[in-house]
Amino acid sequence: MVKKKRSSTNEIYDKEKEKIEKRQNQNKHHEKFWIICIPTLCVILLILLAILLFLPSIILKGDKEVTLEYGKVYKEKGYTASYFNHNLTNKVKVSGKVNNKKIGKYKITYKVNNGFFTIKKTRTVIVADTKSPKISLFGDKKVYVCPGKEYKELGFRAVDNYDDNLTNKVKVKKYLNKVIYTLRDKSHNFTKVERKIFYEDIEKPEIKLNGGDIVYSFIGEEYKDLGYEVIDNCDTSLKDKVEVTGNVDTNTAGTYKITYKVKDNAGNTEEKQRTVIVSEHGQDGTIYLTFDDGPKDGTTNIILDILRDNGIKATFFITNNGPDELVKREFDEGHTVALHTASHNYSTVYASVDDYFKDLESVKQRADRITGEDTKIIRFPGGSSNTISRRYSMxxxxxxTEEVVKRGFHYFDWNLYSGDAGELYDADAVANNVIRQLRKDRVNMILMHDIKPYTRDAIDKIIKFGKENGYVFDKITMATEMIKQKVNN
Ligand SMILES: [Zn+2]
Structure with a gap:
């Protein structure tokens, strides 16, 4: 019994021992594994670290995908490249081109090599038309159309940065009181513009006074209004509806106002005033515009237009040159047609008394024939004070000067010379020269030549100055006091 007990104790011991041995073996195995494994891992990590340190990198500034508007110049946003602590930015090779005139996708490649590795990056540039076309309307965006009238398209123009002119691709639609213009370009960019139509007349009529805002009338003579024109955007025949008020008493010198008032059918009113200056003929401050040597096409006719528009009368000392129609027009429009010379040739005109009168008769016949009058107002070529006649007849x-008066003529020299017969060649210079010499304490008999283009162009300024500064414009008549210079021959 005991023996048996002992034997079972041994068995247990053996088993325990076996277990311990097995455990020790296992531990030895683990140790071996770690001894091999840790260094391997370390090496791998080191290699990876080395790669990371030696691997260059490129960093792109800006987006990797860029949209570039068609036609705009592509600007590189830039990049940086480095490895470890080395800057490689200027070693980067950039390739690829962007055609900004062609819609599409373009690739830009950035490459860098640091001696160990090559790294590549790309950026995509998309050239696209993202801009809407532009429609520009001719005329206003708000249009007023006369009541009862149709709106007439005022026109438009459409342009696009990519498609250029798209005017004929614009769709025009009328909807209620609107005109709607739409347009889509080839890249499907859309534009819409509207015009509003108001069927209303908001414009007042315009009154144009014939003869201008200031006109002249003389004591004892009937005042004749030069009339007016009415211009209106919607209504014709408003001329009859003008109310004219105000009186001019031509028996009393003074300044009178005439008022012109008109209302169009939509109720828009306009009012204008005219000043009528009533004075004696020949009072101080009177301006006599006198023109010698004409008429001439291209200058006299324009001067006549200006005088008409300003309601001013002047005096023309004519020659035998130029068209009869202009002499007729001078007369018909109320100016004084006077005699200068037929030929303006000093050597023949001043050869003798007879020669002078022969020449004068010739130009008188012309004037009388055209005007139907007995023309008696004259101006000597070169003026009565000329010395050139000495050459031909002392x-x-x-x-x-005595003989012409005996024969019933009145001769007029001048007391203000414009300088347009050879000294000044510029409209402003002529006008300023006249304006500078104007005086209020005498009459101003101004010598000018209607054959000169710069005189033609100076007239407006002289008249404007005269009107604004209280001068009176008049023409020479037989009642006008003669202006005589000192005779020198
Ligand atoms: Zn002359």
């Missing part, structure tokens, strides 16, 4: 002017 003492001639002394005889002539």
């Amino acid at each position: 003492g001639l002017m002394s005889t002539l």
Whole structure:
């Protein structure tokens, strides 16, 4: 019994021992594994670290995908490249081109090599038309159309940065009181513009006073209004509806106002005033615009237009030159047609008393024929004070100045010379020269030449100055006091 007990104790011991041995073996195995494994891992980590340190990198500034508007110049946003602590930015090779004139996708490649590794990055540039086309309307965006009238398209123009002119692709639709213009370009960019139509007349009529805002009338003479024109956007025949009020008393010198008032069918009113200056003929401050040597096409006719538009009368000392129609127009429009000379040739005109009168008779016949009048107002070529006549006939002017008066003529020299017969060649210079010499304490008999283009162009300024500064414009008549210079021959 005991023996048996002992034997079972041994068995247990053996088993325990076996277990311990097995455990010790296992531990030895683990140790071996770690001894091999840890260094291996370390090596791998080191290699990876080395790769990371030696691997270059490129960093792109800006987006990797960029949209570039068609036509705009592509600007590189830039990049940086480095490895470890080395800057490689200027070693980066950039390739690839962007055609900004062609819609599409473009690739830009950035490459860098640090001696160990090559790294590549790309950026995509998309050239696209994202801009809407532009429709520009001719005329206003708000249009007023006369009541009862149709809106007439005022036109438009459409341009696009990519498609260029798209005017004929614009769709125009009328909807209620709107005109709607739409347009889609080839890249499907859309534009819409509207125009509003108001069927209303908001514009007042315009009154145009014939003869201008200031006109002249003389004591004892009937005042004749030069009339007016009415222009209106919607209504025709408003002329009859103008109310004219105000009186001019031509028996009393003074300044009178005439008012012109008109209302169009929509109730828009307009009012204008005209000043009528009533004075004696020949009072101080009177301006006599006198023109010698004409008429001439291209200058005299324009001067006549200006005088008409300003309601001013002037005096024309004519020659035998120029068209008869202009002489007729001078007369018909109320100016004084006077005599200068037929030929303006000093050597023949001033050869003798007879020669002078022969010349004068010739130009008188022309004037009388055209005007139907007995023309008696004259101006000597070169004026009564001329010395050139001495060359041809000594003492001639002394005889002539007496002789013409005996024969019923009135001769007029001047006391204000415009400088347009050879000294000044510029409209402003002529006008300023006249304006500078104007005086209120005398009449201003201005010598000018209607054959000169710069005189033609100076007239407006002279008249404007005269009107604004209280001068009175008049023409020479037989009642006008003669302006005589000192005779020198
Ligand atoms: Zn002359």
